Amino acid sequence: MIEINPFILRNYLTAEYFCDRKKETELLLEKFNNQRNTTLFANRKMGKTGLIYHFMYTATLQESDTVCLYVDLFDSVNLDDFITKLSKEIAIKVYSKPKNILSGLGKIFSSIVPVVAFDSLSGMPQLEFNFRNEQQKQNSLSEIFHFLNNLNRPVILALDEFQQISKYPNQNMEAILRTHVQNMHNVNFVFAGSMKHIMLEMFGSVKRPFYQSTDVMNLGPIPIEEYAPFIQQKMSLGRKTIDKEAIVEILNQCRGYTYYIQSVCNKLYASTYKKIDITHVSLILNKILDESEDYYVNYKKILPEFQWKLMRAIALENGATGMTSKNFIQNYGLSTHGTIQTALKSLIEKEMVIEDDNKYYIQDVFLEKWLQKRG
Ligand SMILES: Nc1ncnc2c1ncn2[C@@H]1O[C@H](COP(=O)(O)OP(=O)(O)O)[C@@H](O)[C@H]1O
Ligand SMILES: [Mg+2]
Incomplete structure (x- = not known):
């Protein structure tokens, strides 16, 4: 395998590059095993998506048959997008092989046939639904949930950036989804969201359909006792050492946000520094600010x-x-x-x-x- 920088900035790769979150993963597993849904919230870049992937990975270790569906709703604007994204994830995770996808999806929907095309490079399916009316969308949504609920395999459905659905033009989207969620016995939901004020409003306000309908989990920073050995061990892969004071400085400067910590560590790992101390941390931070200068000046303009x-x-x-x-x-x-x-x-x-x-x-x-x- 090609050697990679062990401080990953993209999506979850494997457990090896993932630090801690043991308690949180265990909690999510416990909720999954006891049919309780979870709302997971934290500010952006704290590590929600990473945790969801790690939880799914752990759930498949426990039961390899588990179907793990992850849907990022960030750029979804309406029910059409919701259905399209969810169907695509089902196509990939449940049917996987192109030749099974068409017939598989055909069995889910009774009144609509989605157009399926395959990306010539990635082989990924691209789906398109041409709904005739609102009723047909509602029916299709019901059919998807009916299908998932009747799969003879345990299902985890993570809806990331869930706060987005409160912006859909379908006024009763929350109520409709809530009804489906309540009727699911085979599907465990994780609702994750970054915009805390919107998530709290959706799940904590008496007037809203999802009011107190799930367990709530607020994700905080990874404790230093876990992050320090992780950082030291990964640095040693590149024959580098880093002292504790430098690690404390990184965690403090980044206010505990995983993405920024990973980013600083990634650059320290890539640098020529061999024995990393606190002075190298500020050198790297300054370099990052230099590199981003154009962006920031632009913010100031707009x-x-x-x-x-x-x-x-x-x-x-x-x-x-x-x-x-x-x-x-x-x-x-x-x-x-x-x-x-x-x-x-x-x-x-x-x-x-x-x-x-x-x-x-x-x-x-x-x-x-x-x-x-x-x-
Ligand atoms: N426990 C972890 N160990 C190592 N890297 C992590 C961990 N959690 C998240 N990351 C990394 O930090 C970055 C931001 O995390 P992410 O899960 O996308 O945050 P969020 O979803 O809260 O915005 C990603 O690049 C991810 O790979
Ligand atoms: Mg995320």
Whole structure:
């Protein structure tokens, strides 16, 4: 096998490159084994998708027959997309072979025949449904769930970036899905989402169909006791050492967000440094900021000036609170109350700013550093 950088920045590869999440994986397995659905939420890049893949991998070790369906709803905008994505995943995971896909899908749907084409390079199926009306979509959705519920194999269905369905134009999408979910006895659901405020609203508000319908799991950072030996062991594959102080610095600077930690480690691994200490960490961080400079300057151009000023203030605060207070406003030369709240709301909607334990942070850790130093 080709040697790869052991600090993966793409999707889950194998358990070997995956750090910790033992408790979380066990919890997900326990819920799966006891037919309880889970809502998993955390800010972007904490490691939700990785955890879902690792859980699925572990579930297939427990029972190799398990059908693990993963659907990323991030770029879905309506029920058509939902059905298309889910059907494609079923085609790949349940039927796998091109010659079985057509006949397999044909058996699921009674009133529509999806158009299936195969990508000439990847061999992946591409599906297209030409629905005649809303009723036909609803029927097809029911047929998919009926099919999954009657598969003679355990099924895990992970719907990632689930908050997206609250934006579909079908007004009752949540209610419809909730009804299907409740009737499933053979399918275990994981609803994962990044936009905490929307997810909490969907699952925690009495008025919403999914209200308290699942177990809730809030994913936090990987503890240093687990991350430190992982980082040291992976560095040793490249004949490098890294001291504990440097690791503490990486975890702190990245506020525990797995993606940024992996990213710094990936670059340290690729560097010529052999004995990594805290000075190398800041060298690498600076290099990352240099490389991203053009992006950040562009943000500055496209954001309204007041929002950019507020971003800078939030970055400098390192966990901002009391942003409408006199002090805050004076310190950062910001104007009145109302404008701050509107700007903050807009930055949260754009996912530039996130909330964590009642404090506000810049979502992108590297952008935060850039704002602190060069904004
Ligand atoms: N436990 C882990 N060990 C190593 N790398 C991880 C782990 N969890 C996530 N990653 C990596 O970190 C990055 C971000 O994780 P991801 O699961 O995509 O976050 P999220 O879905 O919360 O936005 C990915 O490149 C992923 O491979
Ligand atoms: Mg994700």
